[in-house]
Amino acid sequence: MHAITGITGQVGGVVARRLLAEGQDVRAVVRDPAKAQAWAQQGCEVATADAGDAQALTQAFAGTEAVFVLLPPNFDPSPDLAESRAIVTALHAALAAARPARVVCLSTVGAHQPRANLLSQLSHMEQVLGELPMPTAFVRAAWFMENAQWDVASARDQGVVPSFLQPLERAIPMVATADVGRMCAELMATAWSGRRVIELAGPQLVSPHAIADAFARLLGHAVQAQPVPRDSWETLFRAQGMHHPLPRMQMLDGFNEGWIAFEETGTERRTGETGLDTVLHGLIERSAV
Numbered sequence: 291m292h293a294i295t296g297i298t299g300q301v302g303g304v305v306a307r308r309l310l311a312e313g314q315d316v317r318a319v320v321r322d323p324a325k326a327q328a329w330a331q332q333g334c335e336v337a338t339a340d341a342g343d344a345q346a347l348t349q350a351f352a353g354t355e356a357v358f359v360l361l362p363p364n365f366d367p368s369p370d371l372a373e374s375r376a377i378v379t380a381l382h383a384a385l386a387a388a389r390p391a392r393v394v395c396l397s398t399v400g401a402h403q404p405r406a407n408l409l410s411q412l413s414h415m416e417q418v419l420g421e422l423p424m425p426t427a428f429v430r431a432a433w434f435m436e437n438a439q440w441d442v443a444s445a446r447d448q449g450v451v452p453s454f455l456q457p458l459e460r461a462i463p464m465v466a467t468a469d470v471g472r473m474c475a476e477l478m479a480t481a482w483s484g485r486r487v488i489e490l491a492g493p494q495l496v497s498p499h500a501i502a503d504a505f506a507r508l509l510g511h512a513v514q515a516q517p518v519p520r521d522s523w524e525t526l527f528r529a530q531g532m533h534h535p536l537p538r539m540q541m542l543d544g545f546n547e548g549w550i551a552f553e554e555t556g557t558e559r560r561t562g563e564t565g566l567d568t569v570l571h572g573l574i575e576r577s578a579v
Contacts (some may be wrong), residue, residue, distance in 0.1 A: 294317070295319045347380055391425070403549060403550055409541055429477070431470045432491040449512050462497070466569045489552045489558065500566065
């Protein structure tokens with residue numbers, strides 16, 4: 291039995307589909323059982339557990355061979371990251387009690403970085419869950435290509451891709467969620483030992499200009515990347531409803547200044563197979579539905 295948190299998301303869904311296709315037993319761990327109906331119809335067990343409920347998580351993880359951990363995304367955390375810290379504490383307690391044979395955690399590029407930023411939530415997760423006695427793997431994924439979903443409408447309707455990543459010609463590692471899910475499913479279904487850190491990127495580095503060019507090819511009209519001025523970020527994020535925009539701004543600064551990057555030393559490096567055009571084509575098709 292393989293327990294999967296975050297199964298209703300992009301990566302968790304890929305993990306589940308891969309394991310089911312291989313004939314593996316899958317338990318969907320969800321907060322709202324109604325959201326797991328489609329997975330139940332595909333043969334998954336369903337366990338209900340809030341991310342911060344250690345007792346419910348322990349029951350959800352009991353009797354499993356492997357557990358996939360996805361920290362619920364929080365783009366507007368409290369300055370002390372209290373929300374994610376509470377969830378990590380519950381996850382540690384549940385995993386220590388349930389004792390699965392192995393644990394696979396979705397982490398991020400730059401998780402080793404001590405400088406405060408939005409990704410520090412995952413740095414803390416690695417530190418705490420890395421103390422577990424069972425084999426534990428942290429998949430540090432590059433910037434998701436699927437983040438471009440927020441640019442589909444402006445690229446299609448205005449021929450513009452607003453970019454927080456700057457300068458526009460600078461290419462960084464990016465990866466498709468399909469490749470992340472495949473990597474995690476492979477780790478779930480394979481026996482190994484110790485603590486592993488896998489850094490996963492796509493087949494090519496990607497710049498904002500490359501994203502705009504790909505949209506242009508797929509949409510059939512000119513598309514240009516435009517930088518979002520740094521001095522406008524806080525006002526923009528607060529207008530979107532954020533209360534604590536600084537961690538997100540620090541994260542973007544980290545990518546732009548280069549201090550959020552892969553650690554490389556002491557880690558395993560993997561390369562996905564899905565290209566940018568494939569991901570953007572899917573995003574464009576889904577936006578038309």
